[in-house]
Amino acid sequence: MTSTTTTTTATAVDEPPARFLDLVAAEWIKVRSLRSTPWVIVLVTLVVTGVAAARALADYNNFPSYSALTRRDHPFSLGDAFPAEAYLTVMLAAVAVGAIATVSEYGSGLIRTTTVAVPARGAVVLAKAVVQAVLWTVVGSLVALCSFFVAQAILSGRDAAISLGDPNALRAFAASALLAPVCALVGLGLGVLIRHSATTVVAGSFVLLLLPVFFSSRKPLSVTFANAMVRNAWQRLAQIYGTPPEAYNGATVAGSWTVYVLWPLVALALALLVVRRRDV
Amino acid sequence: MIEVSELTKRYGDKTAVDHLSFTVRPGQVTGFLGPNGAGKTTTMRMLLGLDAPTAGTSTIGGVPFRTHPRGLRHVGALLDAQQVHGGRSATAHLGALARGNRIPASRVAEVLAEVGLTEAAGRRIGGFSLGMKQRLGIAAALLGDPPVLMFDEPINGMDPEGVLWVRGLFRRLAAEGRTVFLSSHLMTEMESTADQLVVIGQGRLIAAESVREFAARSTRFSVLVATPQSGELRAVLTAAGASVERHGPPDAARIAVTGLPAERIGALAFEHRIMLHELTNRTASLEEAFMELTAGSVEYLSGDAGKAGQPR
Numbered sequence: 001m002t003s004t005t006t007t008t009t010a011t012a013v014d015e016p017p018a019r020f021l022d023l024v025a026a027e028w029i030k031v032r033s034l035r036s037t038p039w040v041i042v043l044v045t046l047v048v049t050g051v052a053a054a055r056a057l058a059d060y061n062n063f064p065s066y067s068a069l070t071r072r073d074h075p076f077s078l079g080d081a082f083p084a085e086a087y088l089t090v091m092l093a094a095v096a097v098g099a100i101a102t103v104s105e106y107g108s109g110l111i112r113t114t115t116v117a118v119p120a121r122g123a124v125v126l127a128k129a130v131v132q133a134v135l136w137t138v139v140g141s142l143v144a145l146c147s148f149f150v151a152q153a154i155l156s157g158r159d160a161a162i163s164l165g166d167p168n169a170l171r172a173f174a175a176s177a178l179l180a181p182v183c184a185l186v187g188l189g190l191g192v193l194i195r196h197s198a199t200t201v202v203a204g205s206f207v208l209l210l211l212p213v214f215f216s217s218r219k220p221l222s223v224t225f226a227n228a229m230v231r232n233a234w235q236r237l238a239q240i241y242g243t244p245p246e247a248y249n250g251a252t253v254a255g256s257w258t259v260y261v262l263w264p265l266v267a268l269a270l271a272l273l274v275v276r277r278r279d280v
Numbered sequence: 281m282i283e284v285s286e287l288t289k290r291y292g293d294k295t296a297v298d299h300l301s302f303t304v305r306p307g308q309v310t311g312f313l314g315p316n317g318a319g320k321t322t323t324m325r326m327l328l329g330l331d332a333p334t335a336g337t338s339t340i341g342g343v344p345f346r347t348h349p350r351g352l353r354h355v356g357a358l359l360d361a362q363q364v365h366g367g368r369s370a371t372a373h374l375g376a377l378a379r380g381n382r383i384p385a386s387r388v389a390e391v392l393a394e395v396g397l398t399e400a401a402g403r404r405i406g407g408f409s410l411g412m413k414q415r416l417g418i419a420a421a422l423l424g425d426p427p428v429l430m431f432d433e434p435i436n437g438m439d440p441e442g443v444l445w446v447r448g449l450f451r452r453l454a455a456e457g458r459t460v461f462l463s464s465h466l467m468t469e470m471e472s473t474a475d476q477l478v479v480i481g482q483g484r485l486i487a488a489e490s491v492r493e494f495a496a497r498s499t500r501f502s503v504l505v506a507t508p509q510s511g512e513l514r515a516v517l518t519a520a521g522a523s524v525e526r527h528g529p530p531d532a533a534r535i536a537v538t539g540l541p542a543e544r545i546g547a548l549a550f551e552h553r554i555m556l557h558e559l560t561n562r563t564a565s566l567e568e569a570f571m572e573l574t575a576g577s578v579e580y581l582s583g584d585a586g587k588a589g590q591p592r
Contacts, residue, residue: 013341013427016382018349026380033372034365109363113420116328116357117377120349127380279331 023118023127031101031131044093045143051086052147055079056154063158074160075240078169081151081162082144082176082238088209090143091231094180095204098132098187099197102271106195112280121275125192129268132184140180144173168240171253175237175260182230182260183208189267192275217249227251233259281306281459282327282428286336289322289483296322298483299336304461304476306427309454311474311491312463315574319483320463321359324432328357340428352381356421357430361413361437366406370397370416373405378423391419396445410437418446429453431462435469447473467570481574495569502538503545506558510535513554520548534558 031037059076070076102125105111118124148169152161162169187204194200208230215226226232227249233256236248282304289297297319304310314320325331327338329346338344340355348354364373374388392401395415400408405416414437421429431450435443450473454460464470470477470491477494479487487494507513510533514524522539537545542561549556 013353015350015353019382022382023380026376029372029376029379030365030368033368033376035367104365108365109360110365111363112325112328112330112359113363113377113417115330116355116359117350117352117420118380119329119346119351123349124380277332279325 024130027127027131048086048143049146051083052151055083056151077162081148091183094183095187096201098184099191099200102191103197103200115280122272133181136181136184140177144177172238179234185264186267189271192271284338288335290334302478302488306459308475309450309460310476311470312478314480318480350381352424355428356426358417358421359432361417364405371401391422395419411442428459467567502536502562503542504560504562506534509554
């Protein structure tokens with residue numbers, strides 16, 4: 001009832017407490033409302049399932065010419081379900097879509113509208129990360145299930161199928177399903193750091209797909225770097241080269257899972273650090 | 281209430297905003313004027329916490345805007361209408377903004393109706409005209425029903441009907457007790473919209489006063505005289521210490537006199553038996569006051585404006 005009443009009504013705002021889940025929901029609306037999202041998902045699923053089917057069909061057709069030992073152990077069954085070329089495609093799609101989730105806002109300037117609506121910049125990046133992580137875990141699992149079961153359905157005709165409960169199969173499935181969210185989060189983090197669409201997608205593809213090729217398997221330091229690559233971690237987790245440990249070049253299962261955790265974690269940490277300090 | 285104090289932004293050795301201080305009060309429309317490159321957008325971006333100032337502070341409603349976890353209920357802002365994703369519909373764009381701020385989804389249809397975009401609600405923004413995007417940006421600013429509204433060049437790209445509508449909207453928002461702050465590089469736009477002006481040039485404050493006070497500041501107050509004996513009158517007035525220049529096209533016998541009041545000019549003409557057809561006090565338009573005051577601080581001077589402008 002004092003004279004301050006007028007000034008307080010002009011400035012005091014009736015506002016519900018801020019909830020992080022609202023930001024996640026907002027980011028989900030953004031992803032859902034772009035027509036490109038479902039297209040990418042359908043395309044990736046088709047490519048991966050198609051490649052797995054082709055690989056399994058090749059082994060199905062060549063089966064009679066295999067040695068008795070190969071026919072008994074059918075070591076190709078797991079590799080047919082998770083072919084490298086198919087999962088390199090998954091990596092490419094996921095890193096690109098993850099990058100676009102952040103970069104498209106910088107490119108159009110929408111980030112300024114977003115930041116005025118939500119001045120808590122770090123929370124926006126985290127909400128985007130949650131949406132991309134969940135989306136790509138679902139898509140990655142779907143893709144991995146499709147490629148696994150299509151390949152096994154074909155191989156079962158030669159009695160060479162494996163089940164998800166088989167040794168290594170579940171781990172290979174998990175590694176293949178989680179490859180997509182790992183790459184999407186790396187792309188998302190790079191997008192915040194680089195802010196330019198083409199550069200981000202090229203940089204993301206380079207570090208995830210091309211960089212592993214640069215390291216030799218002979219020099220110890222080079223091997224350490226090679227084992228720290230996401231692509232190599234996936235190969236260690238999803239594919240079986242042979243029983244002796246030297247075949248894996250020192251890469252361990254635990255170490256490979258650590259690589260899966262560290263890449264997105266570092267990318268996100270850098271993004272959060274930078275986004276708070278930089279002008280939008 | 282917007283308060284800016286000693287705000288400074290430097291990019292390398294270039295100073296975009298230079299120790300700028302001003303206050304924008306609620307219940308009025310305040311125009312933020314300056315030539316292109318004067319630092320208007322940079323100032324607004326610092327106000328909204330998008331850019332960090334090199335020095336100085338700015339507050340909205342008493343606190344730095346960036347301290348709010350969610351912004352739409354505090355400030356509605358339209359910086360650049362093109363800053364949207366062309367692939368989304370108007371509803372999805374506003375829906376995402378509303379959801380993040382915990383604003384009910386029903387509010388989206390309300391603001392779309394308010395700006396006249398109900399018909400276009402489901403269409404992709406990429407197909408919108410600039411005028412429609414401006415309306416969409418204004419709708420986004422209104423979502424949170426905020427006490428403070430900021431618009432950067434809101435009239436760009438709008439058709440005459442849109443301009444009229446938006447002026448009415450600004451006046452109404454101010455009448456509701458809100459703080460309305462809008463930038464423009466066109467003085468004429470402000471003449472019919474704003475109550476108060478903040479004028480800057482090269483990042484420095486030139487004036488912060490009411491529109492009327494600002495117009496009165498022009499030194500180019502002159503008297504228009506129409507006479508068939510312009511040669512004689514010219515000589516008489518020049519001798520009396522006035523400066524005279526032809527006004528309008530060469531065949532029109534009108535001259536603009538500065539330095540002498542109208543009554544003195546009339547008396548001189550009477551003494552020298554010079555016939556007058558017209559003797560009019562001419563107050564400088566807001567545009568002229570603006571041009572004059574910012575002439576020393578225009579960032580990108582074109583050849584033509586350079587000739588017409590004042591010497592530095």
